[in-house]
Amino acid sequence: MAATLDSYRSYKGLPALAGLATIPEAARPGLSVEACVGRLKRYHYAFARLHDILTARITAEPIYELKTAFSLHSYLCAEHVQAIRNRVAEMREPPLGLEQVPHEGLQAYFDEILAAPATALLLLGLYEAALPALDQALERHLRDTNPLVDAPSIRIIRFARLELADMIAFGQKAIACLVGTGERETASPWLQMLDDCLAAAGGLSGADAPGPIPARQHSATPYVYDPVPRRDERFQDLWNQGVNAESFIYNEQFPARPKTVMMLYKRLREIDVPEMMASIIHETTGQPWEYYRDMSRQLWDEARHAMMGEVGFVALGVDWTQARITHNWSYRLNTECTPIERHAVLYFIEQGLMTKTGKRYEWEIGVESGLPLIATLQDYDWADEVLHAQLGRLWYIPQVGSWKEALEYGDQCWSRILSNWQTVKEQGLTEHANWWPGVYQQACVSWGTQPDPKVMGFSETYEGARADLKSVAASG
Ligand SMILES: [Fe+2]
Numbered sequence: 502m503a504a505t506l507d508s509y510r511s512y513k514g515l516p517a518l519a520g521l522a523t524i525p526e527a528a529r530p531g532l533s534v535e536a537c538v539g540r541l542k543r544y545h546y547a548f549a550r551l552h553d554i555l556t557a558r559i560t561a562e563p564i565y566e567l568k569t570a571f572s573l574h575s576y577l578c579a580e581h582v583q584a585i586r587n588r589v590a591e592m593r594e595p596p597l598g599l600e601q602v603p604h605e606g607l608q609a610y611f612d613e614i615l616a617a618p619a620t621a622l623l624l625l626g627l628y629e630a631a632l633p634a635l636d637q638a639l640e641r642h643l644r645d646t647n648p649l650v651d652a653p654s655i656r657i658i659r660f661a662r663l664e665l666a667d668m669i670a671f672g673q674k675a676i677a678c679l680v681g682t683g684e685r686e687t688a689s690p691w692l693q694m695l696d697d698c699l700a701a702a703g704g705l706s707g708a709d710a711p712g713p714i715p716a717r718q719h720s721a722t723p724y725v726y727d728p729v730p731r732r733d734e735r736f737q738d739l740w741n742q743g744v745n746a747e748s749f750i751y752n753e754q755f756p757a758r759p760k761t762v763m764m765l766y767k768r769l770r771e772i773d774v775p776e777m778m779a780s781i782i783h784e785t786t787g788q789p790w791e792y793y794r795d796m797s798r799q800l801w802d803e804a805r806h807a808m809m810g811e812v813g814f815v816a817l818g819v820d821w822t823q824a825r826i827t828h829n830w831s832y833r834l835n836t837e838c839t840p841i842e843r844h845a846v847l848y849f850i851e852q853g854l855m856t857k858t859g860k861r862y863e864w865e866i867g868v869e870s871g872l873p874l875i876a877t878l879q880d881y882d883w884a885d886e887v888l889h890a891q892l893g894r895l896w897y898i899p900q901v902g903s904w905k906e907a908l909e910y911g912d913q914c915w916s917r918i919l920s921n922w923q924t925v926k927e928q929g930l931t932e933h934a935n936w937w938p939g940v941y942q943q944a945c946v947s948w949g950t951q952p953d954p955k956v957m958g959f960s961e962t963y964e965g966a967r968a969d970l971k972s973v974a975a976s977g
């Protein structure tokens with residue numbers, strides 16, 4: 502007699518179905534391919550919108566910890582978009598229709614969060630509303646779909662939920678630190694309106710009955726991207742170009758140890774790269790998704806490079822706020838260049854890092870310094886930059902022409918931006934104060950060594966340095 506769902510046994514009681522599920526679980530029909538694809542397209546839309554929102558809000562967000570977290574989270578969203586796109590393409594779906602808006606209510610939902618007029622609202626919209634709503638939709642997919650037939654979707658959903666949980670946990674902590682009860686109360690009608698937008702769309706997955714779309718609030722007029730980089734109060738004197746870090750690092754007279762302090766400064770200063778790359782990614786439309794994924798990976802790497810500087814300073818016992826982490830580069834590129842011009846400058850700079858005096862040299866200093874942490878930081882920084890040069894070849898060069906033309910164009914774009922050393926001084930924006938001796942002295946205290954008078958006396962500024970040369974090592 503044939504076994505029933507209740508009585509069927511696998512061979513020697515081994516886990517059935519490759520361990521995916523039990524036979525009774527896999528015997529429930531679950532979602533059709535059409536229903537499954539319909540839902541996947543909504544998760545795709547949600548991750549893509551979240552990617553754009555997080556990217557767009559990096560530049561003008563003053564708080565460094567949020568800037569860096571948005572950099573990570575936008576990249577993670579970009580990876581999940583990619584995974585879902587690949588999955589939809591496997592499910593009899595040409596044309597994929599992935600660029601279509603699945604529902605007007607969903608569009609309003611994400612438009613509102615993008616346009617959130619303050620950091621507190623943005624955090625609530627992202628981390629208390631959108632990301633948890635997406636996670637709930639994914640969790641429901643796992644319950645509704647057939648665990649055997651839809652195993653490939655389940656695999657990417659489980660992975661997405663792992664990272665969603667990390668993002669939500671960060672957001673909850675950030676909200677606890679930054680959002681007061683007053684702000685939360687003020688936000689509550691808006692959060693209710695967000696819920697109504699989701700309800701209008703039949704929930705994020707579209708599995709529920711749709712409702713009426715509420716009137717827009719913050720997105721009633723279309724969102725305008727703010728390209729001006731902002732920093733929190735720990736970052737002072739943002740126009741300061743008083744210490745020429747490259748000329749110190751490349752000067753053979755100076756020993757390796759103090760050079761590591763200057764390299765940490767250069768790393769932390771790289772926070773200007775996410776500020777700038779965010780503008781390229783947000784303002785460039787119509788590229789294949791792989792472009793956005795790769796550019797977001799690079800943006801995240803640059804945020805990570807800044808955090809390497811932060812870690813290095815703290816490990817050395819140096820108060821990094823005494824250094825002047827200028828925003829000159831991102832400010833000028835974002836306000837004076839088009840997206841392709843910015844990309845050209847970035848590529849030109851990163852090519853410069855591939856030479857003998859670039860990233861390899863910085864790693865060698867790290868090794869020579871006898872500080873294992875610095876060697877590790879520079880080792881990975883170098884590896885990341887090799888990847889970035891490859892990504893530039895993949896996505897930037899084809900937009901301009903040959904490798905030579907692309908390089909010349911980058912050179913041209915940047916030399917058009919003349920040094921503003923004198924101008925910002927005359928405008929009273931900075932005195933270009935020399936912060937180096939104070940920072941170097943702190944490191945000496947932590948090493949228990951006497952400051953080297955020659956190193957202490959370093960006072961070369963960026964005055965007279967060609968703007969492009971200044972920045973050749975400034976970023977990337
Ligand atoms: Fe970098």
Ligand SMILES: [Fe+2]
Binds near residue numbers: 851885889977
């Ligand atoms: Fe880079």
